[in-house]
Amino acid sequence: MRFGDITRSISLTSFLAMAMTTLNLTRLAALCFFLFQTSWLCAAALYPIQNAAILAGSKFDIKIELDQAVNLEDIKIQLNAEPIVKIVKVQPIFIANEAGKGSSIIYRDVQLNKAGKYSLIVQAPQTSLEVVWDVYSTGPRKVKNVIFFIGDGMTIANRTAARVLSKGISEGKYQGKLSFDDMPNMALIGTSGSDSLITDSANSMSAYTTGHKTAVNAMGVYVSRATDNLSHPKVETIAELIKRKTKMSVGIVSDAELEDATPGAMVSHTRRRADKPYIAEQLLASGAEVILGGGSAYFYPQSTKGSKRKDEINLVEEFKRDGYQLVFTKEELANATHAADTRKLFGVFHPDNMDGSLDRFFLKKNTVEQYPNQPDLTDMTRSAIEVLSKNPNGFFLMVEAALIDKFNHPLDWERAAFDTIMLSNAVDIAKNFAKTHPDTLIIVTPDHTHSGSINGVVNDAKPGPLREKVGVYADAGYPNYPKANVDGYPNKIDVSKRLAFFYGNYPDHYETLHPKLDGTFIPAVKGEDGQFVANPKYIQLQEDAIHVGGNLPSNQESGVHTADDAVLNAMGPGSEQFHGFMDNTEVFRVMVESLGLGRQ
Ligand SMILES: [Zn+2]
Structure with missing residues (x-):
């Protein structure tokens, strides 16, 4: 059994009966609500969390965690002052005593289709909980394509260094700009997570792809007390929404392992970003038409040399069976891209993270001699756009320049600068596409910053x-x-x-x-x-x-992320919504509004 506890479904009628009982919030309940928001003193919790913004019609799980084991009959649940069954039609799961911490109730795949404020109130013996959510709808679709670039960990100094190296500067003036420097709209982005001021890439990308905050190392879920990584309350990702609601194509490109946090958060729902075999499976299950990057070790069965799987699942074979063109080198990528019949493309070019541009083009260090046929972000971006744009219904493409972060961590600013230049070149390819396809929204943003x-x-x-x-x-x-x-x-x-x-x-x-x-x-x-x-x-x-002498705790082997704002640049229809300071969850909101994914 998934939760390791006794679970049973509650009948709709018994729920209705319970919920009919009049609510009367006690002083104690209010105190508990206050404490649970601000500390761990009260273990009871509700998910989605207080003030969550939820896209109308998107799927999400509601979880109620009480801090003691109670009888189901003694729990009263109301949504907007009505018994919850009036609005939420899915059958709940009751866990009598989850991990010895108390009773839990989960509603999977809930959809709230009407925009507005929703107040969830739960009353149980000695506990009352309340959260308020903002369910928002969108207007009609305004763009055909979205190209979403993540400069992982790209801080302002990475941009400046890249501009100095790439364009030159004299007498105070730069001789040119990076490709995303002159986009018409920009915003400062707050990146903190639900549990911590300092985010990681799972948590921050998940905010972009779901519109919900979560905790360090988590993606596509709220972090509850579930003991199984995959059982936490889920929220739908933009890739899932697009696949469920439209006929658009989806592309996922990264020069990190494809199972790394940023590409993983496009399609996965796990408490731990380290669940890489699972993330590889989710990439296949996502149905994304273009998947290009590193991390081949998780796509091959354990009997294959270099595999990091613990089973005999051969995902490369499964991609092939699902009609994907398979490519493993820069040349194969170019050939498949130009083949008129390529509609689905799966390419892995490195067992681990791919090599950065300073090494690939100049120094030939790290693993370049071992893997001399890697494409880079520009090759992958060009191929992804070419293949995805064959779909007359439009596409959503996420491109991650992952190595900016991978080089910022070990304080290797030159390598980070070279990969920022590569990101600029990749964005240039997207801008060229947008010249002939002006119905394209292009966003370039870090997921968090570093301290350089x-x-x-x-x-x-x-x-x-x-x-x-x-x-x-x-x-x-x-x-x-x-x-x-x-x-x-x-x-x-x-x-x-x-x-x-x-x-x-x-x-x-x-x-x-x-x-x-x-x-x-x-x-x-x-x-x-x-x-x-x-x-x-x-x-x-x-x-x-x-x-x-280090200024971080001595258990840290490298530099760490910072809470400094990230700078987002954008162009195309919908990009005018980016201005001032925004929360990272609002980036999701702009994208789904542009795509009309919450149309009433
Ligand atoms: Zn990082």
Whole structure:
């Protein structure tokens, strides 16, 4: 049994009878409601949470968690002052005592079709709970296509560094802009989750794809006390909504593992983003027409060399059976894209995360020699748009530049800058498409930020120890990176005057003030006591490297995300709704409004 507890359904008539009893909220109940919102003192809870905004007609689960085991007959549930059965027609599941913590009631796949305020009030012995939701509808569909770019972890300094390297700057003026710099609409986005100021990519992407807040490591669910990762109360994702309500196509592209948090949150409902075999299965189940990225290890059965599955499920075979063209190299991707009959495309190009553009184009480090035939985000974006746009009903494409975050974590700002340039190039492809398809909404946004900033210019010609080579204010002047190539990348980064880019949070590490030409920076390694200490490799390589004592707890091996606002840019119909400061759940709202997914 899924919940490991006794479950039984409540008959509709008994529910109706219970709910008919008059409600009378007690002082104690109000206190409990207050406490449950602000702390863990009262374990009782309702999901969706207080002030949740819910798209009319979207599917979601209601869960009621009481902090003691009670008789079903003693629970009264009212929605908008009516017995809940008047509005919610699905049969509830009753768990008499969930994980020894009390009784729970779950309604799966609820749909509220009428917009308005909804108040859910639950009365049980010694407990009363209330939440209010805002159910909103949308007007008719305004756009044919949506292309949603996630620059994972892209902070403002990543953009600035990419612009300096790619476009150049002199006498205070940049010689050009990144492709998303000149979009007409922008907003600051708040990224915090339901449980914490600091989000991770599961939680923050889930807010974009469902319009609901959730907790760190969770996607497509509210985090309840369920003991099974997959049993928490679910909310529908935009990919599921599109597949259920329209004839549009869906595309999912990432240069991380496709089972990573951002692509995973398009299609999955789990408490733990680490459920990667499950996420791989959900990608297949989603019916998305285009799926391109890394992470092949979770698509092959465990008997295949390099597989990370614990079963014999062969998802690659299943994609093939479902009519997908399968591609595994850059060349195969190009060929399949140009084949007139390609309508469904599945491509995996790396067992793990793919390599970044600094390594692929210049340094040939990390795993580039092992996997020399990887496409990059621009190739995948171009292919995805070409295949998806064959559908006359339009498409929704999510493209993640995942490696910006993967390089920000280990404080490797040059690699993050190169992948920000690659994101700019990928967005350029979408903008070109929009020139001939103006009914396309393009959104470019980070899911959260990192702590980096540009503080000056390191000048090797300055005398003295390494630290004295950092020029600030007038002493900084300008860096001397060579003019970028046609793709926007400078062919040399270890120049004599380079950006002094520092992160605001970090583990112990050695600051070398030089790019890491031999592979991604590994700032800290586990010491004898299990705590992370500065990686001695860098003092061995460069004897004047500066030891920097970490400002994060010593169990952190890399930099962490920040709560700083993310900067969103957008263009096309509907993009005018982005302005000022917005919550990340409102990005979902703009997308579903543009697509008319909550039309009454
Ligand atoms: Zn991250």
